[in-house]
Amino acid sequence: MSFFLCLFFLLFSSATAVCDRCLHQTNVSFFSKDQALQSGACGYGSLAIGFNGGHLAAAIPTLYKQGAGCGACFQIRCKDNTLCSKVGTTVIVTDLNKDNRTDFVVSRRAFMAMAKTGMGREILKLGIANVEYKRVPCDYKNKNLAIRVEESSQKPHYLAIKFLYQGGQTEIVTVDVAQVGSPNWAFMSRSYGAVWESSRVPTGVLQLRFAVTAGYDGKWYWAKSVLPSDWKNGEIYDSGLQITDVAEEGCSSCDDQSWIPDS
Ligand SMILES: *[C@@H]1O[C@H](CO)[C@@H](O)[C@H](O)[C@H]1NC(C)=O
Ligand SMILES: *[C@@H]1O[C@H](CO)[C@@H](O)[C@H](O)[C@H]1NC(C)=O
Secondary structure, eight states, X not given: OHHHHHHHHHHHHHHTSSOTTSOEEEEXXXXXXXXXXXXXXXXXXXXXXXXXXXXXXXXXXXXXXXXXXXXXXXXXXXXXXTTBOSSOEEEEEEEEOOOTTOXXXXXXHHHHHTBOTTOHHHHHHHSEEEEEEEEEOXXXXXXXXXXXXXXXXXXXXXXXXXXXXXXXXXXXXXXXXXXXXXXXXXXXXXXXXXXXXXXXXXXXXXXXXXXXXXXXXXXXXXXXXXXXXXXXXXXXXXXXXXXXXXXXXSSOOOOXXXXXXXX
16 A cells, blocks of 8 residues: 555655646637647547537646646636636647647637637637636536547557546546456556556456545545446447546645636
8 A cells, every 4th residue: 555655645746736726827829720639649539529519728738747637627718808708718638739839729619719709700810819727627517437448459468548528627647457356456557648558458347446636635536347348449438437526736825706617
């Protein structure tokens, strides 16, 4: 057990370095072509288009966090009072933004959603908008966390999965897989973006356990039976659970009373 505590300390102390839930200022531009988002660094592919009504974002490296930031939600509101609503819009990170001039590049749909009703076309003409943003919990309503088996998986030697529809405001920091009923957990490692992999693949029906940053600490989740023994590449499986925790960050209070949640 001390191994895990130690691991936790290392993982969580680095994960809490940035105060994501504080209000940040930046400029935001948008992708002129939506297909840019389908080839996003997180590896969601064309599934991304269906997330959150297509309100997607590429985030700078400090928010992308080498893939740990994939699936994180941010509320963004622009500051032009004539064009922009006070609520703005909520985006999901699906890609890495390498352009250091803006913290995010968002989908055209998300950019337009920052506008007041009927002002969508006008805001697009700006091309770039001065905004405030902060991290917020992702809310998938009644949808569970799901696991997709990647096409790169090669039964029985190699398993690659990604997590979809991760609620709350946490990051998955470690993932293990085992046959249901077996104590022989095999650890998975982050391959890239939202994708985790292992070349020690148990047989039979598979269970997963994973840890997320939650509260000031970490929390284990146990998906007791996720992949059937005949799991198939390209299929999406229900984990039977959802994450709703919010990770606390060790930063001084930055809650803004004038902030209106986008719900
Ligand atoms: C946004 O862009 C404008 C114009 O280029 C610049 O003056 C301003 O400093 C930028 N704001 C931020 C927060 O980067
Ligand atoms: C942004 O990137 C450009 C090109 O790589 C570089 O010249 C510039 O110094 C960078 N700016 C900042 C603020 O890091």
